[in-house]
Amino acid sequence: MGFASGIVQICSMFYSDVIGQDFIKKQMLQSAREGRIAHAVLIREHLVSGAFALAWAYARYLQCTNRSEEDSCGKCSSCLQISKLAHPDVHLSFPIINDETKKQTTDYYLPEWRSLCLNRTYFDLNDWLTTLGDDKKQPLISTREAENILHKTQLKTFNSPWKIVIIWMAERMNASAANKLLKIIEEPEPGTVFILIVRSTETVLPTILSRCQQIHLPTLKEEEISEYLKDTHSVKPEMAELASRFCDGDVAKAFRLAHxxxxxxxxxxxxxxxxxxxxxxxxxxxxxxxxxxxxxxxxxxxxxxxxxxxxxxxxxxxxxxxxxxxxxxxxxxxxxxxxxxxxxxxxxxxxxxxxxxxxxxxxxxxxxxxxxxxxxxxxxxxxxxxxx
Ligand SMILES: [Zn+2]
CATH class of the missing domain: 1.20.272.10 (Zinc Finger, Delta Prime; domain 3)
Structure with missing residues (x-):
């Protein structure tokens, strides 16, 4: 596939790859197994990162056709598509820089998004800005992108049990975009799951907040971050230990320090x-x-x-x-x-x-x-x- 060229894939998220967060993972797995699927989940990653990793593992688990009690199989066609962030029924949305060109929806930026996520699952807005080419403007989720999401939720699914929409940094939606999505998040079509990821809930519409099952990610332990840097990114032990001490429990910060x-x-x-x-x-x-x-x-x-x-x-x-x-x-x-x-x-x-x-x-x-x-x-x- 075109997007794969030049990308060395290091990450493909399973629950077992999500660092720490054992309690949250356990709860998510249990409700998925019992078929208690919230139609809208909001994951708040205040001063930490990792909500996308969790959302990715969750989407994989919901779509996997051969999952176990604890994780997805990694081998079914759904898992293979998810590993490449190219599942036809898992839609991704994130802030982009509106530059007055035709490229005003997330779809145009999927290659950049994949290159970021497949290399490192823990990242934040800084990393996304760097991937976008260090632009001085502030990325947003525009009304046009909200229309794009609406359109995708109306499409038929491709043999999947769920249609999943992951919106990263949903607080960067402007008011008109948020209002456009309000109704569909409040009352989605059966089988649709929204996963909203936010750093802060301050600018999220209260009506959206109240309709979401909320998960707050705690910061991670130094040892967990250090292990991750060493095992997944081959960071030297001394550097991994230092970066994990300086990062306030935020893996994205630790990764940048180590690199x-x-x-x-x-x-x-x-x-x-x-x-x-x-x-x-x-x-x-x-x-x-x-x-x-x-x-x-x-x-x-x-x-x-x-x-x-x-x-x-x-x-x-x-x-x-x-x-x-x-x-x-x-x-x-x-x-x-x-x-x-x-x-x-x-x-x-x-x-x-x-x-x-x-x-x-x-x-x-x-x-x-x-x-x-x-x-x-x-x-x-x-x-x-x-x-x-
Ligand atoms: Zn599978």
């Missing part, structure tokens, strides 16, 4: 100079530092911010205070965690973590990194000077 073009040693060196410049309020040095950092890739910058967040959090962590900080990234730079820890209390720490979260979000949205880094540095200078 960033900047080494952790560089992050460490940059962190030490940055925090010192800010501590001494050396503005004349901060500006050229920002100009240098702004040349880093978006993933690199987000990696640096995640790395910094981790250090700030660890500065109050018992793990550090008990064992001293012997992180390999710091072997080449002079850095004493004990000294750094003394500068922070919970109030200062919260202020800094909020600023880092905001910067991470803004860099992910493709904002110009220079003002973002400047605001972040100013915040760190203020935090150091804060009266307790």
């Amino acid at each position: 960033t073009d900047v080494s952790l040693e560089e992050f460490a060196a940059e962190f030490v100079s940055w925090s010192r410049m800010c501590y001494n309020a050396r503005l004349l040095e901060i500006v050229p530092w920002i100009n240098d950092m702004a040349r880093m890739s978006r993933e690199g910058l987000q990696g640096f911010i995640s790395f910094s967040s981790f250090l700030f959090k660890e500065s109050l962590g018992e793990r550090i205070l008990e064992s001293g900080f012997s992180h390999p990234s710091f072997q080449k730079v002079e850095f004493r965690m004990e000294g750094f820890s003394r500068l922070f209390n919970p109030k200062r720490l919260k202020r800094m973590l909020d600023a880092l979260d905001l910067a991470h979000f803004e860099i992910g949205r493709n904002l110009n990194p220079k003002p973002v880094l400047f605001a972040l540095s100013t915040e760190l200078m203020r935090t150091y000077k804060m009266k307790d």
